[in-house]
Amino acid sequence: MIMEDLKYCAADYKSDQYVRWCPGCGDHAVLNVLHKAMAELGVAPHNTAVISGIGCSSRLPYYMNTYGFHTIHGRGGAVATGFKVANPEMTVWQVCGDGDGLAIGGNHFIHEVRRNVDLNVLMLNNKIYGLTKGQYSPTSDRGFVSKSSPYGTTEDPFIPAELVFGARGTFFARSIDVELKISQEVMVAAAKHKGCSVVEILQNCVIFNNGIHNYITDRATRAERTIHLVHGEKMLFGANLEKGLVQDGFGLKAVTLGENGYSIDDVLVHDAHCRSNFLHQQLAMMDGHDLPLAIGVIRDVEALSYDREVAAQVAEVRAKKNLKSLRDLVLSGETWEVK
Amino acid sequence: MLEKTNVKVLDRVVVRFSGDSGDGMQLAGNIFSNVSAGVGNQISTFPDYPAEVRAPQGTLSGVSGFQVHIGKGVYTPGDKADVLVSMNPAALKQNVKFLKEGGVAIVDIDSFKKADLDKALYSTDDPYKEIGLKGEVVEVPMTSMVKAALEGSGLDLKSVMKCKNMFALGLVCWLFDRPLDSALRYLHNKFAKKPAIYEANAKVMQAGYDYGHNIHASVSTYRIESDAIRPGTYTDVNGNTATAWGLILASEKSGLPLFLGSYPITPATDILHELAKRKDLGVKACQMEDEIAGVCSAIGAAFAGNLAVTSTSGPGLALKSEGIGLAVMAELPLVIIDVQRGGPSTGLPTKTEQTDLRQALYGRNGESPLAVVAAASPTDCFNMAFEAARIAVEHMTPVVLLTDGFIANGSSAWRIPEDDEYPAIKPNFVKPEMLEQGWRPYMRNEETEVRYWAIPGTPGFQHRLGGLEKDYRTSAISTDPANHEKMVQARQRKIDLIARNIPNLEVQGNPDADTLLIGWGGTYGHLFSAVNELNAAGKPVAFAHFSYICPLPANTAEVIGRYKRVIVAELNNGQFADYLQAKHPMTDFKRINKVQGQPFLVKEIIDGVTKFMEA
Numbered sequence: 001m002i003m004e005d006l007k008y009c010a011a012d013y014k015s016d017q018y019v020r021w022c023p024g025c026g027d028h029a030v031l032n033v034l035h036k037a038m039a040e041l042g043v044a045p046h047n048t049a050v051i052s053g054i055g056c057s058s059r060l061p062y063y064m065n066t067y068g069f070h071t072i073h074g075r076g077g078a079v080a081t082g083f084k085v086a087n088p089e090m091t092v093w094q095v096c097g098d099g100d101g102l103a104i105g106g107n108h109f110i111h112e113v114r115r116n117v118d119l120n121v122l123m124l125n126n127k128i129y130g131l132t133k134g135q136y137s138p139t140s141d142r143g144f145v146s147k148s149s150p151y152g153t154t155e156d157p158f159i160p161a162e163l164v165f166g167a168r169g170t171f172f173a174r175s176i177d178v179e180l181k182i183s184q185e186v187m188v189a190a191a192k193h194k195g196c197s198v199v200e201i202l203q204n205c206v207i208f209n210n211g212i213h214n215y216i217t218d219r220a221t222r223a224e225r226t227i228h229l230v231h232g233e234k235m236l237f238g239a240n241l242e243k244g245l246v247q248d249g250f251g252l253k254a255v256t257l258g259e260n261g262y263s264i265d266d267v268l269v270h271d272a273h274c275r276s277n278f279l280h281q282q283l284a285m286m287d288g289h290d291l292p293l294a295i296g297v298i299r300d301v302e303a304l305s306y307d308r309e310v311a312a313q314v315a316e317v318r319a320k321k322n323l324k325s326l327r328d329l330v331l332s333g334e335t336w337e338v339k
Numbered sequence: 340m341l342e343k344t345n346v347k348v349l350d351r352v353v354v355r356f357s358g359d360s361g362d363g364m365q366l367a368g369n370i371f372s373n374v375s376a377g378v379g380n381q382i383s384t385f386p387d388y389p390a391e392v393r394a395p396q397g398t399l400s401g402v403s404g405f406q407v408h409i410g411k412g413v414y415t416p417g418d419k420a421d422v423l424v425s426m427n428p429a430a431l432k433q434n435v436k437f438l439k440e441g442g443v444a445i446v447d448i449d450s451f452k453k454a455d456l457d458k459a460l461y462s463t464d465d466p467y468k469e470i471g472l473k474g475e476v477v478e479v480p481m482t483s484m485v486k487a488a489l490e491g492s493g494l495d496l497k498s499v500m501k502c503k504n505m506f507a508l509g510l511v512c513w514l515f516d517r518p519l520d521s522a523l524r525y526l527h528n529k530f531a532k533k534p535a536i537y538e539a540n541a542k543v544m545q546a547g548y549d550y551g552h553n554i555h556a557s558v559s560t561y562r563i564e565s566d567a568i569r570p571g572t573y574t575d576v577n578g579n580t581a582t583a584w585g586l587i588l589a590s591e592k593s594g595l596p597l598f599l600g601s602y603p604i605t606p607a608t609d610i611l612h613e614l615a616k617r618k619d620l621g622v623k624a625c626q627m628e629d630e631i632a633g634v635c636s637a638i639g640a641a642f643a644g645n646l647a648v649t650s651t652s653g654p655g656l657a658l659k660s661e662g663i664g665l666a667v668m669a670e671l672p673l674v675i676i677d678v679q680r681g682g683p684s685t686g687l688p689t690k691t692e693q694t695d696l697r698q699a700l701y702g703r704n705g706e707s708p709l710a711v712v713a714a715a716s717p718t719d720c721f722n723m724a725f726e727a728a729r730i731a732v733e734h735m736t737p738v739v740l741l742t743d744g745f746i747a748n749g750s751s752a753w754r755i756p757e758d759d760e761y762p763a764i765k766p767n768f769v770k771p772e773m774l775e776q777g778w779r780p781y782m783r784n785e786e787t788e789v790r791y792w793a794i795p796g797t798p799g800f801q802h803r804l805g806g807l808e809k810d811y812r813t814s815a816i817s818t819d820p821a822n823h824e825k826m827v828q829a830r831q832r833k834i835d836l837i838a839r840n841i842p843n844l845e846v847q848g849n850p851d852a853d854t855l856l857i858g859w860g861g862t863y864g865h866l867f868s869a870v871n872e873l874n875a876a877g878k879p880v881a882f883a884h885f886s887y888i889c890p891l892p893a894n895t896a897e898v899i900g901r902y903k904r905v906i907v908a909e910l911n912n913g914q915f916a917d918y919l920q921a922k923h924p925m926t927d928f929k930r931i932n933k934v935q936g937q938p939f940l941v942k943e944i945i946d947g948v949t950k951f952m953e954a
Contacts, residue, residue: 070805082636
């Protein structure tokens with residue numbers, strides 16, 4: 001990441017293009033927060049790249065005054081990997097949806113996570129295909145009725161976090177389109193993490209899947225059904241932070257402080273930097289029903305990043321062999337003279 | 340010793356080594372060709388190996404071959420062998436068709452026992468007669484002599500048997516008057532870290548050489564003529580390595596870092612292997628998760644300002660189609676190498692064909708023109724990889740380089756070029772003053788239609804590329820009908836105008852003939868040899884070989900128009916002939932085609948051309 005002395009404001013990251021998403025779409029909020037997060041990070045627009053695949057969310061690069069590339073369906077991760085390896089100095093964001101990232105682009109997604117390429121991946125999950133006008137996606141729940149599943153789907157969904165942990169991910173965070181402050185917080189944390197940072201943002205499609213996240217986002221119950229995790233802090237939730245998460249055998253349990261003998265001392269302290277992902281996965285799998293849905297940075301551990309390691313290996317081998325040119329190399333092999 | 344034996348002086352000679360795929364025939368053949376190149380012969384080699392990694396020992400499906408052509412006037416690995424070395428009956432059976440009439444077969448007679456013959460599905464007890472072997476057979480007890488030579492060496496039987504190939508090599512070195520010391524030097528390099536293995540192999544090679552000496556009365560010895568070739572420093576290179584090196588030179592000549600995004604596929608994988616080693620020259624070679632990621636990572640690297648390359652074969656090119664279309668639309672430089680193999684689908688992975696021409700030219704959705712070039716020989720892979728990169732970078736376009744399994748695995752002697760033999764490559768970068776002049780990402784150079792390249796990280800030039808159509812003037816996304824057509828034409832014209840930046844088509848052979856033979860890509864050696872033989876036999880033939888397929892060289896119509904009879908020879912069902920026919924409807928293109936997964940034989944071309952000339 002190249003830090004500049006200059007200060008930037010959100011408007012410096014905004015392009016002059018008219019934003020074409022539907023009025024009321026959750027993508028607008030994500031875009032505005034991203035502009036603010038970039039300003040907070042302070043990386044110059046010309047040292048920032050935003051790369052996407054295809055889908056509603058993948059239009060996002062057009063609205064950025066950074067370097068941007070709107071590629072092809074599912075391949076944003078592969079393009080971003082090549083870009084970042086070619087120039088590790090750039091700060092690279094990848095934007096994808098649940099279809100682009102987990103269906104057609106699922107292979108690239110797990111491999112960018114496994115390689116730990118230093119990318120900031122924003123996955124906007126609305127559990128629907130919006131651009132093609134309303135088919136179920138790989139994150140739609142079993143039985144979901146859509147134009148391509150008129151009798152309900154007969155398959156189970158991916159849970160993005162589970163896939164990230166399965167691919168040995170080093171960073172996973174989650175937010176909701178309406179949680180502007182937390183969205184900015186996780187985006188900034190994602191950018192600061194050296195490796196593949198996956199941020200899932202639960203986003204509402206106002207046209208084809210309106211209210212899909214209502215159970216979570218409903219203002220009246222949001223405090224009960226979500227928990228904002230912060231590294232080093234107690235795992236508390238509820239309107240008055242009167243509830244907490246405690247360990248219960250191999251799992252987690254939600255308790256009310258002062259009830260059944262539980263006190264604040266029993267509540268777990270979040271450790272996003274723990275190398276083992278066992279508890280991170282338990283936290284990420286909470287869905288808001290028995291246990292609150294976790295938002296914030298769930299996992300953030302250091303590991304070697306692919307792009308830096310490629311560059312380091314090139315430098316190391318170059319220094320060792322000390323070849324100046326192709327000619328040097330060829331002449332150092334088996335040759336003979338013809339006079 | 341040669342004075343005492345019956346020495347034949349020949350311009351050139353073809354030797355074919357054959358055995359089990361684990362018998363080390365490739366190594367024996369490689370050392371033999373290197374040693375021959377070292378004494379000033381022209382060389383051309385071709386490995387013929389089975390698709391199976393290790394088929395059952397001694398069976399027909401496990402036979403591996405390596406053909407070496409040495410001497411002067413050598414442009415192909417040779418149609419048929421003067422000498423065939425066969426380590427077992429299966430190898431002899433599979434390869435007897437490659438032995439010239441009057442050629443010599445050398446066999447390990449110890450491996451011709453009943454059980455060996457059964458495994459190779461012989462049904463009589465006269466194997467030579469059964470397979471129609473007419474020439475001289477030299478029966479050498481190789482297995483027992485190798486065992487004897489290594490008695491007391493302490494090596495186990497398996498390791499001893501692995502040295503048999505060096506016995507055969509030693510024998511062939513004696514036969515062709517090759518200096519054993521230089522063969523030993525190659526062997527020493529190969530086993531530098533295993534001195535015991537080197538010692539055993541060296542001993543066996545010497546034993547093979549001595550054996551040849553001791554039986555000199557029973558076989559003729561050949562002395563091979565050398566060509567007067569261009570002075571310089573030479574090395575032996577195969578097509579895939581030459582391709583990798585051509586890209587590295589292009590990187591040096593353009594000042595752009597080299598990036599490869601690839602996925603292993605036969606017969607292209609050695610390009611990935613070589614470039615992965617070339618981290619010592621700053622190359623970033625990434626083995627990606629699939630073919631699509633190979634091309635897409637390269638597109639990302641191109642956007643970032645690298646000389647970006649992806650390497651593959653036909654099935655992989657199919658998977659890359661959508662990505663290549665993106666590079667067409669984003670107008671980014673990208674080199675796509677297709678080492679063609681037999682198709683369709685998985686087809687014949689280890690065999691050669693020229694059947695991907697149409698896929699390269701047309702295999703994308705929409706009007707999506709790009710440049711296509713082809714390499715003529717193992718060493719020409721170096722030139723054409725350089726050219727593909729030069730065209731891609733100077734014209735901001737994807738370029739497909741077509742090579743094939745035959746030239747990719749074949750090798751020949753290559754004169755190492757001097758530093759100034761290849762031109763500087765000039766990327767069409769943006770200039771700082773363009774910012775004030777209202778620069779947009781798809782603004783074009785008026786003469787070439789090439790857009791200007793702004794490298795991410797440059798202040799002020801932030802821009803967005805994408806697969807959507809954009810406005811000709813503002814570069815913002817646009818669905819305007821007239822604008823779309825204007826952009827389609829601009830992208831086409833950009834490709835057409837590359838013709839101004841490539842060399843004219845040359846006519847070889849007898850330019851004043853009535854008949855023109857046309858070829859493209861890896862068939863050059865066979866076609867050129869056939870043209871030479873036809874002209875020498877009083878049948879005048881002109882010859883034009885295309886390296887630049889799209890666009891065609893500017894003088895193509897003029898060259899074709901000069902001839903009464905035009906024949907296109909290619910290893911497919913007539914893809915290049917159809918392409919030329921569509922562009923030159925007044926000419927009746929005759930065709931010589933072969934789709935067997937094998938290169939042409941020179942004789943097939945001579946017969947085919949003669950038939951048309953006599954018609």
